[in-house]
Amino acid sequence: MYRPIWSNRILQEVGDTLESRIGLSRQQRDHRITQMSEAFPEASIPVPSCLSDPLDGVPDPNDKHVLAAAITGHAHVIVTSNINDFPDSYLAQFDILCHSPDDFLIHQFHLNPYQILEKLNAQAVNIRRQRGEILSTLKLVAPNFVALVETFL
DSSP states (O other): EEEEEEEOHHHHHHHHHHTTTTOOOHHHHHHHHHHHHHHHHGGGGGHHHHHHHOTTTEEEEEEEEHHHHHHTTTTTTEESSSSGGGGGHGGGGGGGGGEHHHHHHHHHHHHHHHHHHHHHHHHHTTTOOOHHHHHHHHTTTOHHHHHHHHHHH
């Protein structure tokens, strides 16, 4: 349904967020990043450092590397909570969209609701939890997606 891509810098930022905002320990953070990298070895892409500099349409200079990775990896969508840092009018020239995690998950659900439910169930089983616990956690970043799933059940 989708093909994730990330650079080493993006993974570093994900790790920082897992630690600082979600409260994972350093060991949990490293385990999560390792699991992501092993599950999607093709997702890690090298991004030429010179590509980020000219991307002046990105309001936050610290986010230029994200667009550079999207361009290098031929992404169609940047998924981020910082949607204001990626103006649609600027991204359009690269044929790239920007979605919040909530919007991205809703879109995936509409593409194949049964597969999404299956993946939620598999994730719950893998971590010895119930689907409701997964949805409760997801509600923090994707409340509309969770509401959609709950009305579907």
